[in-house]
Amino acid sequence: xxxxxxxxxxxxxxxxxxxxxxxxAMTALNPRFLSAVNLTNLMxxxxxxxxxxxxxxxxxxxxxxxxSVGAVSGFGAAVVAVLSVKAGWPAGLAILAGLATGxxxxxxxxAMVTRxxxxxxxxxxxxxxxxxxxxxxxxxxxxxxxxxxxxxxAIAGTFLAPELGWALAAAFGGAAVAVVAVQARHGxxxxxxxxxxxxxxxxxxxxxxxxxxxxxxxxxxxxxLVLLGIGDLVMRRTRLGRHAVAIGSDASAARxxxxxxxxxxxxxxxLASVLAVTGGILAASRLLAVNQSSGGTDVMLTAIAAAxxxxxxxxxxxxxxxxxxxxxLVVGSLANGxxxxxxxxxxxLIVTGLxxxxxxxxxxxxxRSR
Amino acid sequence: MSRxxxxxxxxAIAVGMLGTACGDGPDAxxxxxxxxxxSKTARYESHDRPAFVGRVAELCxxxxxxxxxxxxxxxxxxxxxxxxxxxxxAVLVLDPVDSTSAAVIVRHAAEAGVPVITYDRLVxxxxxxxxxxxxxxxxxxxxxxxxxxxxxxSDGVLVVLNGSPTDDNAAQFRRGANTVLAAADVEIGxxxxxxxxxxxxxxxxxxxxxxxxxxxxIAGVYAANDGIAAGAIAAMKAAGLDPxxxxxxxxxxxxxVRRVLVGExxxxxxxxxxxxxxxxxxxxxxxxxxxxxPAGVRTTWVDNGYDRIPALLLExxxxxxxxxxxxxxxxxxxxxEEVCDGLEPECATVGLAAGETP
Numbered sequence: 001x002x003x004x005x006x007x008x009x010x011x012x013x014x015x016x017x018x019x020x021x022x023x024x025a026m027t028a029l030n031p032r033f034l035s036a037v038n039l040t041n042l043m044x045x046x047x048x049x050x051x052x053x054x055x056x057x058x059x060x061x062x063x064x065x066x067x068s069v070g071a072v073s074g075f076g077a078a079v080v081a082v083l084s085v086k087a088g089w090p091a092g093l094a095i096l097a098g099l100a101t102g103x104x105x106x107x108x109x110x111a112m113v114t115r116x117x118x119x120x121x122x123x124x125x126x127x128x129x130x131x132x133x134x135x136x137x138x139x140x141x142x143x144x145x146x147x148x149x150x151x152x153x154a155i156a157g158t159f160l161a162p163e164l165g166w167a168l169a170a171a172f173g174g175a176a177v178a179v180v181a182v183q184a185r186h187g188x189x190x191x192x193x194x195x196x197x198x199x200x201x202x203x204x205x206x207x208x209x210x211x212x213x214x215x216x217x218x219x220x221x222x223x224x225l226v227l228l229g230i231g232d233l234v235m236r237r238t239r240l241g242r243h244a245v246a247i248g249s250d251a252s253a254a255r256x257x258x259x260x261x262x263x264x265x266x267x268x269x270x271l272a273s274v275l276a277v278t279g280g281i282l283a284a285s286r287l288l289a290v291n292q293s294s295g296g297t298d299v300m301l302t303a304i305a306a307a308x309x310x311x312x313x314x315x316x317x318x319x320x321x322x323x324x325x326x327x328x329l330v331v332g333s334l335a336n337g338x339x340x341x342x343x344x345x346x347x348x349l350i351v352t353g354l355x356x357x358x359x360x361x362x363x364x365x366x367x368r369s370r
Numbered sequence: 371m372s373r374x375x376x377x378x379x380x381x382a383i384a385v386g387m388l389g390t391a392c393g394d395g396p397d398a399x400x401x402x403x404x405x406x407x408x409s410k411t412a413r414y415e416s417h418d419r420p421a422f423v424g425r426v427a428e429l430c431x432x433x434x435x436x437x438x439x440x441x442x443x444x445x446x447x448x449x450x451x452x453x454x455x456x457x458x459x460a461v462l463v464l465d466p467v468d469s470t471s472a473a474v475i476v477r478h479a480a481e482a483g484v485p486v487i488t489y490d491r492l493v494x495x496x497x498x499x500x501x502x503x504x505x506x507x508x509x510x511x512x513x514x515x516x517x518x519x520x521x522x523x524s525d526g527v528l529v530v531l532n533g534s535p536t537d538d539n540a541a542q543f544r545r546g547a548n549t550v551l552a553a554a555d556v557e558i559g560x561x562x563x564x565x566x567x568x569x570x571x572x573x574x575x576x577x578x579x580x581x582x583x584x585x586x587x588i589a590g591v592y593a594a595n596d597g598i599a600a601g602a603i604a605a606m607k608a609a610g611l612d613p614x615x616x617x618x619x620x621x622x623x624x625x626x627v628r629r630v631l632v633g634e635x636x637x638x639x640x641x642x643x644x645x646x647x648x649x650x651x652x653x654x655x656x657x658x659x660x661x662x663x664p665a666g667v668r669t670t671w672v673d674n675g676y677d678r679i680p681a682l683l684l685e686x687x688x689x690x691x692x693x694x695x696x697x698x699x700x701x702x703x704x705x706x707e708e709v710c711d712g713l714e715p716e717c718a719t720v721g722l723a724a725g726e727t728p
Contacts, residue, residue, distance in 0.1 A: 030457070038456045045449050144470040146495075287445050289471030296443065339453035345409065345441045 011366040015311045015326045018355065022330060026337035033337055036213035043211075044156060044286060046332035047224040048073075051279035052303035053310070053324035054231055055272035060307060061235070062268050063248040063316025064120040068109065068127035069276040069303055074295020075131040076102045076277025077284040078138040081145040084152060091151035098277050105131065106273030107266065114262040120269075128300070136292060144291040147284055155223070156285035159216035166212075168222065169204040176201045220282055224325075227278070231321040244268055249317030279303075305352065306331045309359040315367050330355065400433045402426055402654045403454035405475075407467040407491075408442040413643055414465070415439065421644040422463070425651035433655060444468045451475045455482050461657045463650050465489040469538060472496070485657055488679075489650050491539070495675040500663050502650050504641045505683035506539050510546025510594075512688055513618040516637045517590050518554050520616040526589025527559030529579045531572055531602060533594040535563040543594050543620070551592070559583045564598050572601030580609050590636075591617040596626035599635050622689055622698050627709055630691055631716050640687045640697050649682065695722050 026033040052069050059066040080098035083089040089097070105127070112123040139145055147153060160168070176197035183189040211217040235241035243264050246254040255261050283299075284290045310327025312319025331352060338348045404422050406414045423435045436454050440447035444467045454462060455478070462479050466472030469491050476486045476496035485499035492501050517528070528551070533540030540563075551558065560579040564572045572593065579588070591606075593599035599619035606614055616636035619626050629635035656664050668680040687697050698704050699722065710717035717723065 032456050032458075035456065038453075041449075041452045041456065045452075144468055146470055146473070283445060286474075287448060287471055288474040289444070289468070291444055291468050291471055293443055293467075294445075298443065336449065336453065339438065339450050340457055342436050342438060345439055 006369075011311060011362050014359070014362055015309060015323065015330060018309070018359075019326065019330050019333065022333045022337065026333065026340070030337070030340045033340055036210050038336070038340070039210050040214040040218065042332055042336045043221045044218055045336060046328040047156075047220045048279045048283035048286065049299065049302050049306060049332065050224055050324055050328035051227060051282055052276050052299065053306040053328050054227065054321055055275035055279070056304050056307040057310075057312045057319055057321055057324050058231075058235075058244070058268050058275070059120070059272045060312050060314060060316065061248045061319055062244045062265060063251060064113065064265070064269075065304075065314075066109070066120065066124045066127075066269070066272050066276075067300060067304075068105075068124040068131055069272065069279075070295045070297060070300030071128045071131035071135065072102060072105050072273050072276040072295070073280030073283065073299060074290070075105070075135045075138065075280075076273075077280030077294055078135050078145070078290045080152070080277075080281055081147050081284055081290040082138050082140075084149045085145050085147065091149045094149075094152075095281060098281060099274050102273040102275075102277035103270045106270030109273070110266040110269035113269070114265050128297075132295075135295065139290065139292060144289055146289045148288075152281075152285055153288060154219070154285075156218070156220040156282060158219035159211075160219060160222070162212045162216060165208045165217035168217065169201075169208045172204045173201045220285070224282070227275075228321055228325055235321055240264065240267060245317055247316075302331055302352075305356045305359075308363065309356060311359075311363075313363050313367065314360065315363070318367075400430070400658045401454075401457060401459045402433055402435050402651075402658060403451070403457075403459035403462045404435055404437040405447060405450055405454065405462060405464045405466075406437065406439045407447065407465050409439050417643045418465075418647045421647035422651045425648040426655060429652065429655045430659070433658060440467050442467055444471045447472065448475055448478075451479065455479060455484055459484060461654050462486045463489050463654050464493065466491050466493050469494050487650060487653055487657070490646070492672060492674050492679070497676055498674060498679045499657070500653060500668075501672055501674075501679050501681040502646065502653065503681070503683060504646070504686050506542035507546035507549075508683070509620060509639050509641075509686045510543035510548075511550045512546075512639060512686060513543075513594075513620065513637070514547040514550035514592060516688060516690070517592055517616055517618050518550065518556065520636050521556070521590045524589040526587050526615075527557045527583060528590050528592060529576065529583070529588055529602070530558050530561040530592045531575055531594060531598050532561070532563045533598070534565060534567050537567070540567075540594060547592060547594075556589075559587065564594070564601075567595060567597055569597040569601035569604075572598040573605045574601075576602040576605035577609075580605065585609055585611055588615050590615045593618050595620040596623040596635075596638055597621075599626060599629070599638075603629065603634055622703065624704055624708055627689065627694060627698055627704060628713060630689060631694060631709065631713055631720070633691065636690070638689045640689045640701075640703065642684070642687065642701060642703075644701070644703075646684055649684070653682075691720055694720060 032038055052073055055069050056066060076098040079101050080094045083094040083097055084091055109123050109127055112118050113120045179197050180189055180194045183193055208217060243259045246259060247261055247264055251261060280295055283294065306327030307324055308314055309330050310323030312323045334352055335348060338351065406418060409415055419437050423437060426433050426435045436457055436459055438450040440450060447467050451462060462484055464472065464475060464486055472493045473496035476493050476498055479486050480497045488498050488501045490503050532544045560583060562575040564575060591602050593602050596619040599617050603614065603617055614634055619635055619638035622638050622640035626635055626638045630638055653663055653667065667682055669682050671678040672681045689697050694709065699706055699709060706722055710722055
């Protein structure tokens with residue numbers, strides 16, 4: 001039994017505790033923070049950065065970094081917007097083209113890292129500049145492209161009918177019951193294994209109550225959660241995911257064990273850029289536009305901060321896709337709450353910086369004492 | 371065990387707060403949101419915000435201003451507008467980061483039944499309630515007319531340096547100036563758009579104009595704002611032009627006012643930002659109290675692609691050497707000390723002396 005305050009345990013519990021502390025503090029300062037309207041707004045505000053944070057989590061897991069996620073999200077979204085608005089492509093095709101652009105971008109980064117041997121920090125720093133330039137180029141002289149395709153607008157603008165929200169929650173609850181039942185049949189239904197399903201089901205019910213009190217369950221939030229679920233499955237249950245974690249823990253040991261290190265890196269970098277573009281499309285659908293500041297530097301910084309605050313290690317091999325949700329919630333709740341309080345941009349940056357500093361400190365401490 | 375108890379206590383507190391959140395909130399006063407676009411240009415935080423907040427406080431004791439600044443991020447501004455509406459703002463006064471993508475903010479506000487006054491920059495394709503800004507075409511016309519008056523019947527040519535090609539305001543300045551210049555019998559030697567209103571780019575454009583036109587043929591320079599004027603003047607000084615031909619400007623930046631004082635720049639245009647902020651505050655309070663804009667405020671209509679929007683266009687003021695005292699200094703925009711520091715002899719000739727700051 002580890003001591004109550006072991007670094008590892010603190011590292012695991014710090015993000016949810018921080019989130020709870022922020023929510024309690026913000027509610028105490030302005031009770032409207034916990035209103036259904038604001039919580040719905042909060043969730044819509046975090047999905048884009050959350051999706052980009054998933055990209056960061058994947059790259060951090062293999063022990064690399066991607067500084068270009070923000071720029072790539074803006075570039076990919078600009079490709080989608082321009083193809084849809086200026087070239088008149090159907091939304092589905094435009095989105096596919098945007099995601100394919102992301103995959104190519106990621107492959108270029110990975111090739112530089114694996115074939116040429118340039119550190120990912122430098123490759124993606126160069127990428128940040130390049131793709132920001134590509135964004136300006138694609139947008140052209142007008143600088144802003146308004147998204148008006150109904151399907152693109154619907155991604156972030158659709159709220160499910162109350163019954164449909166309940167149906168989704170019921171479906172998730174049913175799946176949870178089934179999983180726990182299977183675990184029980186194999187004698188594996190310990191609290192340690194089953195709690196995510198129980199907590200998830202309870203969370204789904206509370207979320208549907210809150211969302212239905214406002215405009216309904218936002219489609220963008222459902223998409224984000226599905227993305228997280230798939231990401232979690234891939235990282236924990238597939239060879240790609242387990243090999244990625246092995247590489248992040250110790251690349252040379254992984255290579256000696258016969259893992260195709262470079263192939264996994266290729267896959268993770270392109271997956272990350274595709275996820276970044278997904279985040280960019282979510283952001284464009286919410287703002288109904290792509291402009292020159294889309295995917296700016298603060299998007300990248302916020303996404304990396306979210307991944308690390310959520311508990312993914314900067315040192316590779318440790319973390320989970322869910323930390324993107326947790327971290328995005330922490331960073332998003334801070335920004336949302338401080339906006340409600342009318343805090344200046346200065347205060348917002350300082351507070352977020354302090355929280356990030358504490359998170360990285362905990363991460364470093366946990367790593368040293370392993 | 372103790373951890374479980376702590377968690378239970380935290381949950382209890384959170385649930386308790388959820389309960390209070392469903393109530394009416396602690397204060398039911400009237401709220402006005404001011405959404406400013408960025409903090410790098412000094413005017414928003416040092417002139418617009420204090421003037422607006424101060425005027426609201428004067429007019430309406432029960433009103434509160436929720437001011438926020440988006441730091442040049444359109445999505446940040448969207449989140450701040452949502453926060454303002456969540457906080458119960460009864461009216462939004464919006465200076466958009468981006469005239470086009472801010473439409474989503476105005477539409478969201480309209481759905482929530484909150485009227486939007488656009489401030490300084492219009493929002494396109496959205497149900498804006500009222501628009502307040504300066505008459506930009508009038509600014510361009512004033513600049514062009516002042517330039518023509520100064521040139522007289524010289525037979526040289528003009529250099530025209532317009533603002534940023536992506537700025538809708540720049541297009542309006544150019545329209546106003548073109549109307550006046552086209553009516554006069556004057557030849558334009560070189561015309562260029564200056565990307566991002568950049569003084570460096572203006573300097574390069576002026577250097578090219580000097581090369582193509584030759585230094586002796588230039589009768590005057592239409593510079594769309596003071597930054598562009600600064601670049602053009604630097605280029606002409608470097609080329610050894612003496613005396614300098616008349617150069618126009620706009621914004622009444624301190625450096626420009628001092629150039630006007632010593633005769634390097636012919637004129638600038640002062641837009642009374644504080645007046646603009648105070649009038650916007652008066653309109654917002656009117657909307658909060660009576661749910662309508664007072665009759666007679668509207669001076670014109672502007673078309674934003676959605677509808678004809680009632681608008682108030684404020685008059686810009688011409689600043690020349692002789693009128694510095696009566697405009698920027700008289701209005702408290704710049705103090706005598708700031709304008710005259712090191713230029714006391716020139717100040718004395720136009721009746722500006724230390725200690726006269728209102």
